[in-house]
Amino acid sequence: MSDLATDLPAAAAALSAEDRAGLVNALKYYYHGRINFDKLQLLAGEHVDVLQTLSTKVRQRVEVLKVLQSQHDELETKFLEERAQLEAKYQKLYEPLYTKRYEIVNGVIDVEGITAEDALGEENKADEEKGVPNFWLTAMQTNETLAEEINERDEEALKYLKDIKWCKINNPKGFKLEFYFDSNPYFQNSVLTKTYHMIEGDDPILEKSIGTEIEWHPAKCLTQKILKKKPKKGSKSAKPIIKTEECESFFNIFNPPQIPEDDDDIDDNVVEELQNLMEHDYDIGSTIRDKIIPHAVSWFTGEAVQSDFEDIEDEEDGDGDENEDEEDDNDDEDEDDEEDEDDEDDGEEEEEGKGKSKSGGRAQTGKDQPTERPPDCKQQ
Amino acid sequence: MSDLATDLPAAAAALSAEDRAGLVNALKYYYHGRINFDKLQLLAGEHVDVLQTLSTKVRQRVEVLKVLQSQHDELETKFLEERAQLEAKYQKLYEPLYTKRYEIVNGVIDVEGITAEDALGEENKADEEKGVPNFWLTAMQTNETLAEEINERDEEALKYLKDIKWCKINNPKGFKLEFYFDSNPYFQNSVLTKTYHMIEGDDPILEKSIGTEIEWHPAKCLTQKILKKKPKKGSKSAKPIIKTEECESFFNIFNPPQIPEDDDDIDDNVVEELQNLMEHDYDIGSTIRDKIIPHAVSWFTGEAVQSDFEDIEDEEDGDGDENEDEEDDNDDEDEDDEEDEDDEDDGEEEEEGKGKSKSGGRAQTGKDQPTERPPDCKQQ
Numbered sequence: 001m002s003d004l005a006t007d008l009p010a011a012a013a014a015l016s017a018e019d020r021a022g023l024v025n026a027l028k029y030y031y032h033g034r035i036n037f038d039k040l041q042l043l044a045g046e047h048v049d050v051l052q053t054l055s056t057k058v059r060q061r062v063e064v065l066k067v068l069q070s071q072h073d074e075l076e077t078k079f080l081e082e083r084a085q086l087e088a089k090y091q092k093l094y095e096p097l098y099t100k101r102y103e104i105v106n107g108v109i110d111v112e113g114i115t116a117e118d119a120l121g122e123e124n125k126a127d128e129e130k131g132v133p134n135f136w137l138t139a140m141q142t143n144e145t146l147a148e149e150i151n152e153r154d155e156e157a158l159k160y161l162k163d164i165k166w167c168k169i170n171n172p173k174g175f176k177l178e179f180y181f182d183s184n185p186y187f188q189n190s191v192l193t194k195t196y197h198m199i200e201g202d203d204p205i206l207e208k209s210i211g212t213e214i215e216w217h218p219a220k221c222l223t224q225k226i227l228k229k230k231p232k233k234g235s236k237s238a239k240p241i242i243k244t245e246e247c248e249s250f251f252n253i254f255n256p257p258q259i260p261e262d263d264d265d266i267d268d269n270v271v272e273e274l275q276n277l278m279e280h281d282y283d284i285g286s287t288i289r290d291k292i293i294p295h296a297v298s299w300f301t302g303e304a305v306q307s308d309f310e311d312i313e314d315e316e317d318g319d320g321d322e323n324e325d326e327e328d329d330n331d332d333e334d335e336d337d338e339e340d341e342d343d344e345d346d347g348e349e350e351e352e353g354k355g356k357s358k359s360g361g362r363a364q365t366g367k368d369q370p371t372e373r374p375p376d377c378k379q380q
Numbered sequence: 381m382s383d384l385a386t387d388l389p390a391a392a393a394a395l396s397a398e399d400r401a402g403l404v405n406a407l408k409y410y411y412h413g414r415i416n417f418d419k420l421q422l423l424a425g426e427h428v429d430v431l432q433t434l435s436t437k438v439r440q441r442v443e444v445l446k447v448l449q450s451q452h453d454e455l456e457t458k459f460l461e462e463r464a465q466l467e468a469k470y471q472k473l474y475e476p477l478y479t480k481r482y483e484i485v486n487g488v489i490d491v492e493g494i495t496a497e498d499a500l501g502e503e504n505k506a507d508e509e510k511g512v513p514n515f516w517l518t519a520m521q522t523n524e525t526l527a528e529e530i531n532e533r534d535e536e537a538l539k540y541l542k543d544i545k546w547c548k549i550n551n552p553k554g555f556k557l558e559f560y561f562d563s564n565p566y567f568q569n570s571v572l573t574k575t576y577h578m579i580e581g582d583d584p585i586l587e588k589s590i591g592t593e594i595e596w597h598p599a600k601c602l603t604q605k606i607l608k609k610k611p612k613k614g615s616k617s618a619k620p621i622i623k624t625e626e627c628e629s630f631f632n633i634f635n636p637p638q639i640p641e642d643d644d645d646i647d648d649n650v651v652e653e654l655q656n657l658m659e660h661d662y663d664i665g666s667t668i669r670d671k672i673i674p675h676a677v678s679w680f681t682g683e684a685v686q687s688d689f690e691d692i693e694d695e696e697d698g699d700g701d702e703n704e705d706e707e708d709d710n711d712d713e714d715e716d717d718e719e720d721e722d723d724e725d726d727g728e729e730e731e732e733g734k735g736k737s738k739s740g741g742r743a744q745t746g747k748d749q750p751t752e753r754p755p756d757c758k759q760q
Contacts, residue, residue: 050518051681061484061512062681064491068484069677072477076674079470086466090459097452104441104448111444132441138430294456297449301431301442 094294101296102163106182107131132300136161136292139299145287146250153222154250160184164296166289172207174198177288186222188215192254196285206282211254223249256281474674481676482543486562487511512680516541516672519679525667526630533602534630540564544676546669552587554578557668566602568595572634576665586662591634603629636661 054062103109107130137158140146150158163180179192192212199205216222229241246252257277260266291304298304434442483489487510517538520526530538543560559572572592579585599606609621637657640646646654671684678684 055509057509058512061491062677065481065484065512065677066681068477068481069675072474072674075470075473075477079466082466083463086459086462090455093455094452097448097455101445101448104445111441129435129437132438132445294452295449297442297445301446 098165098293105132105135106162134159135300136164136296139292139296140288142299142302142305143287143291145283146292149250149253149284151248151250157184157186157222158250160186164288164293166293169195169197172197173200173204174207175285175289177285186217186220188217192251194253194256194285196282206278208259209256209278209281209285211256214251214254222251223247223255253281253284478545478673485512485515486542514539515680516544516676519672519676520668522679522682522685523667523671525663526672529630529633529664531628531630537564537566537602538630540566544668544673546673549575552577553580553584554587555665555669557665565597566600567597572631574633574636574665576662586658588639589636589658589661589665591636594631594634603627603631603635633661633664 051059051062104111137150137155140158141150141155160182161179162182163178165178165180167176167178168174169176174195174197176193176195179194181187181190181192183190189212192214194212195210197207197209199207214221214223219226223246224244225247227243227245229243231237231239231241257274259274259278292299295304431439431442484491517530517535520538521530540562541559542562543558545558545560547556547558548554549556554575554577556573556575559574561567561570561572563570569592572594574589574591576589577587579587594601594603596602603626604624605627607623607625609623611617611619611621637654639654639658672679675684
């Protein structure tokens with residue numbers, strides 16, 4: 001694996017994308033809503049005018065286009081429904097596996113092949129060795145994003161974590177994480193939940209998140225530290241001054257950032273800070289939902305860390321610089337990296353000396369000048 | 381709509397998520413790859429050790445868990461296949477609608493109801509009025525993200541845009557945008573493509589993007605400006621000095637940021653700048669793929685702008701402050717906002733004065749202390 005580090009740079013400057021759920025758009029959305037709202041209203045308004053300035057002919061064509069669009073949108077609605085059904089179907093199929101995982105992890109059942117002898121031989125450890133100790137703690141600590149949230153004080157409490165589950169919620173839309181705890185010395189709750197409310201649309205948006213209020217046992221709160229100060233000299237009271245202070249803890253995820261209802265007076269730095277906190281909050285939740293819950297065993301064993309890198313490594317190995325090979329049936333494409341430019345006969349440089357521009361060096365065959373709609377992409 | 385602006389704040393500080401494809405993680409991934417690689421190797425390495433320190437019993441249990449995990453992963457692979465099939469099925473269903481849209485937009489066919497008389501009456505405009513002039517230009521300009529990319533010089537060239545299509549690519553994974561142009565005075569290409577290479581995995585990552593090299597006609601390049609300077613006094617040549625300068629243009633998307641293969645010497649500011657550029661590049665591509673192509677007519681008419689806001693407005697109206705109502709069948713939950721704290725009987729403050737901690741104030745019924753696996757989430 002030692003050469004992997006040197007292979008990484010190209011992939012390393014890369015972006016996470018797709019299902020990852022845009023953690024960024026806080027800023028964008030904020031300004032979208034707050035600052036550019038008038039501009040967008042204007043854009044929409046202008047367009048109504050644009051339609052009115054169209055000739056009768058063109059307007060009639062647009063009316064037909066609108067019918068096509070609504071046919072598309074009906075299909076799209078069906079697609080989204082079917083996709084949700086497919087997801088639900090597989091969640092159901094995963095469920096018995098998660099249940100079995102729960103039972104083994106928590107010693108509700110034991111696996112075959114563990115004989116009475118084995119059990120007797122290590123009898124003295126028996127108490128700690130029910131199921132798989134520290135399963136969820138270890139799984140989460142192996143994930144970089146979550147490892148940063150878990151400090152030493154948290155570890156003891158997270159050893160009591162028996163299961164993590166998630167489900168979609170529908171009104172409002174979003175998802176809910178459930179953390180099931182064994183009875184423990186830290187807090188009274190047996191389930192802590194964290195709910196993410198999403199605004200659906202082309203771009204789902206995290207509107208807010210809500211966490212269970214933790215009912216800490218006396219002196220066991222992990223999200224606050226108690227500071228005792230000696231009273232000032234000359235103070236009337238001889239008692240020490242006791243102050244509590246918020247501190248870092250995994251359990252802060254149950255007390256997520258609150259969005260002020262009226263934020264007209266908040267300055268932009270505060271807004272940005274809040275957005276960063278929300279991004280981070282969403283990042284934690286989606287990591288638990290998308291990575292830890294479905295692949296907890298692989299995180300526990302460490303294989304998930306490895307495979308995160310193998311994805312990148314494979315990509316690097318298989319891809320390299322040979323951009324030619326990945327292209328398909330479109331003869332007119334020219335998607336080389338700049339480095340490859342010199343490998344080919346580029347024809348003459350243009351008169352104006354724009355080094356990167358080429359005139360007629362590549363095949364531009366007649367079939368690529370479609371008069372009818374061009375052929376579909378074949379690579380799908 | 382005027383009261384929408386005041387309703388926005390809570391939603392406005394929100395985050396875009398899910399399918400939006402995390403535009404943020406550039407930074408995270410960079411450091412993930414570059415700086416924390418050793419740490420993660422260590423984490424993975426430590427875990428191998430952790431497994432070896434487990435007792436025989438626990439190790440046997442973990443082996444069974446690993447079987448469960450691989451059963452899960454097989455199902456998950458099937459799920460991803462089925463989902464891809466579903467997507468492909470609907471892309472096929474959309475296709476004839478897109479074709480019809482293409483034909484109407486470009487005047488390949490005309491719509492019923494436009495009589496010869498109508499056409500004659502506006503005969504003098506006829507040339508410009510084939511199909512729906514400026515359809516794609518207008519659609520893109522109505523979208524905020526894309527509007528920022530299109531400057532006045534670009535507009536003239538984008539009037540020749542006849543169609544935009546996209547398809548998945550498989551080796552390497554990713555997607556490709558295709559921009560079909562009518563013959564035009566700006567460049568020779570009839571198709572400009574932009575390909576995004578994604579590294580698949582739990583978090584798809586944008587590895588790099590590649591654009592067609594545009595074959596500009598002489599003096600028509602929109603991504604460079606030509607500056608003519610008078611020669612210095614006393615210079616031997618009387619010719620003006622001609623300099624070209626890169627300038628802002630929509631067509632720069634076909635010349636995306638390049639990731640240096642060997643970036644060991646690059647300082648962090650440059651890395652961050654590169655990441656921002658890549659985020660932006662991905663943002664443009666995914667906006668065209670997910671918004672413009674499927675809903676071009678709605679963007680052209682301006683309805684898409686409106687509906688972006690209605691999503692937020694609906695959410696605001698339906699949700700408001702009533703956090704109580706959105707909770708479900710878990711009696712032990714307590715997910716109030718902090719503001720609600722004082723409304724309830726919290727029991728005594730704890731001895732140590734932790735204002736927010738409570739001891740036993742809430743119902744903790746026996747049924748919420750599961751000995752078997754807790755019941756499934758009902759809200760799915």
